[in-house]
Amino acid sequence: MFNRYKKEKGIESLLFLSGAVAVVALFLLCIFLFSDGILLFQHISVISFLTDTKWFPTSEPVHFGLLPLLLGSIIVTVGAVIFSVPLGIAAAIYISELADPKIAGILKPITEILAGIPSVVYGFFGLVVLVPTIQKTLGIPTGQTALTGSIMLGIMALPTIISISEDAINSVPRSIKEGSLALGSTRWQTIYKVTIPAALSGISAAVMLGIGRAIGETMTVMMVTGNSAIIPGFPSGLFAPVRTMTATIALEMGEVPQGSDHFHALFAIGSVLFITTFIINIVANYIKRRYRFEL
Known part of the structure; x- marks a missing residue:
C-alpha cells in the first residue's frame, strides 16, 4: 500500500514538474521576445511602427512600417480560412456520418498523414504546380500572389x-x-x-487551430506569395504579390546586424505575432466553453 502511494506521488510530482517546465519555458520565451522587440521603440514610436505604410529597413531614412506586412498576413489568412473551413467541415461530416466504414477507415489516416508533410514540400508543390496554373488561368503577370498563398495555407x-x-x-x-x-x-x-450544434465546441477548436497554423506558417507563404511589402488592395490584392510577417522575419533575420534597429524591428514583428496567436487562443477557449455540449 505504501509503495503504491509512493508511486502515485511520484507520478503526480513528475506531471507537475512537466507542467511547470512548460510554463517557465513559455515565460522565458516571452521575456526573450519582448525584451528585444521593445528596444525598437527607443528610436521609433509605437504609432509609427503600427501605421507606417512602408517597410524599407535599409533605406535612408529607414521605414519600419508593420501595416503592409500585417495586412498581407490578414488577407492570406482570411483567404485560407474561407477556402479550408467549409471544405474541412464538409469532409469531416462525410467521413464521420455518411461514408461507408471501410472508406472512412481509409480517408481518416490519409488526412492525418497529410498533416505531417513538411511545409517546404507544400511550398515546392505550390511553386511548381499552383503558381504557373494561376498565372495562366487568370492571365496575370505572376502567379506568386496572395490567392496562391491562401490556397496553399488552406490545403x-x-x-x-x-x-x-x-x-x-x-x-x-x-x-x-x-x-x-x-x-x-x-x-x-x-x-x-443536432449533431453539428452538439459538436460545435470541438469544431470551433479545429477552426481556430487551422487559423493558428495559417497565420504562423512561414516557408510556404515565403515561396508562393511573391514577398512584396506593399499594402494590398481589396479585392485586387488577392491577385498581387504580398509579404507576410512570418516571411519577413525568415527572409531578413539571417542578414540583419545584431543589435540594430532592424534587428529589434524583426523581434517587434515576432511580438505582434505572439500577441495575435495569444488572442486567437483566448477566443478559441471562449468559444469552446460557450458552446460546450452538456448532457
Whole structure:
C-alpha cells in the first residue's frame, strides 16, 4: 500500500514538474521576445511602427512600417480560412456520418498523414504546380500572389480541421442522434440541427487551430506569395504579390546586424505575432466553453 502511494506521488510530482517546465519555458520565451522587440521603440514610436505604410529597413531614412506586412498576413489568412473551413467541415461530416466504414477507415489516416508533410514540400508543390496554373488561368503577370498563398495555407490547414472536427462529431452520443431520428427527422436534418450544434465546441477548436497554423506558417507563404511589402488592395490584392510577417522575419533575420534597429524591428514583428496567436487562443477557449455540449 505504501509503495503504491509512493508511486502515485511520484507520478503526480513528475506531471507537475512537466507542467511547470512548460510554463517557465513559455515565460522565458516571452521575456526573450519582448525584451528585444521593445528596444525598437527607443528610436521609433509605437504609432509609427503600427501605421507606417512602408517597410524599407535599409533605406535612408529607414521605414519600419508593420501595416503592409500585417495586412498581407490578414488577407492570406482570411483567404485560407474561407477556402479550408467549409471544405474541412464538409469532409469531416462525410467521413464521420455518411461514408461507408471501410472508406472512412481509409480517408481518416490519409488526412492525418497529410498533416505531417513538411511545409517546404507544400511550398515546392505550390511553386511548381499552383503558381504557373494561376498565372495562366487568370492571365496575370505572376502567379506568386496572395490567392496562391491562401490556397496553399488552406490545403495545409485542411488535415487539422478535418481530423479534429471528425473526432468532435464522433464524440456526440449515439443516443442523441437516434432520438432525433426517432422523432421523424431525416438523416440530414439530424446532422445539421443536432449533431453539428452538439459538436460545435470541438469544431470551433479545429477552426481556430487551422487559423493558428495559417497565420504562423512561414516557408510556404515565403515561396508562393511573391514577398512584396506593399499594402494590398481589396479585392485586387488577392491577385498581387504580398509579404507576410512570418516571411519577413525568415527572409531578413539571417542578414540583419545584431543589435540594430532592424534587428529589434524583426523581434517587434515576432511580438505582434505572439500577441495575435495569444488572442486567437483566448477566443478559441471562449468559444469552446460557450458552446460546450452538456448532457
